[in-house]
Amino acid sequence: MAKIDFGGVLEDVVTSEEFSMERAKNVLKNETIAVLGYGVQGPGQAMNMRDNDIRVIVGQRKGGQSWKKAIDDEFIPGETLFPLEEAAERGTIIQFLVSDAGQMATWPKIKACLKEEDALCFSHGFSITYKEQTGVDPPENVDVIMVAPKGSGRTVRSNFLAGSGINSSYAVFRDYTGKARERTLAIGIAIGSGYLFPTTFENEVYSDLVGERGVLMGCLAGVMEAQYNILRKHGHSPSEAFNETVEELTQSLIRLVAENGMDWMYTNCSTTAQRGALDWRHRFRDAVTPVFEKLYKSVVS
Structure with missing residues (x-):
């Protein structure tokens, strides 16, 4: 793991040179990434993974503006675009990217779709850190991970198209399979991260909300x-x-x-x-x- 000097403090960081795209593809070769929510973070992350030849599907409420946007972005209903629950059932890594309020509202149905050894992936630590209030308490038999880009979903996409990466934080809340960290870093690289900094769900949400x-x-x-x-x-x-x-x-x-x-x-x-x-x-x-x-x-x- 590389080290970066931040104000005189040496911090660990995983770079896209260290954890290559080829390595990420190898880790994810048997995975189906289900991106749930096509609002703020969903489009950029889903399109970047698709452009990196990762098997990705989108889950979104049918018929709304976000559903239409996914179609405009060339996700195909019945092939790579599904209602939320169907996408969650089809996926092995579930990127839960609906809003914080949306996660609370949809969690009971999404939880029922999770299978043993799936990974539940967040881009924000809110629902897990405040799980007593949100009710989002994942089952014990899945990995619970996070990759949090330090920028808007539009920036995730525009940086990718410009050939530059974006800084992201990553964390593992639960490693049920023994491969949670590899899955996390592979997702981070696949969505376009240039630098991945370790954190915890709590630290991410506290710093994010303060920011x-x-x-x-x-x-x-x-x-x-x-x-x-x-x-x-x-x-x-x-x-x-x-x-x-x-x-x-x-x-x-x-x-x-x-x-x-x-x-x-x-x-x-x-x-x-x-x-x-x-x-x-x-x-x-x-x-x-x-x-x-x-x-x-x-x-x-």
């Missing part, structure tokens, strides 16, 4: 709203407030950070911008740290 409520969405939206409102309060036009708050961030700066990193941004902006950012960075950190502490406690409690 969504924090920097990735909630905090970002709140901070932008606060800056926009302050600029408007002090007489700036709506367009000026918008451009300095949203437009420049989303259309320019964040793309440069993604391509080059934050250190590069600091060294490639004006000295005025650099000095101001350095002066205010720690004030913002100290101001929001108590909010993040409350956020984390609310997630784990």
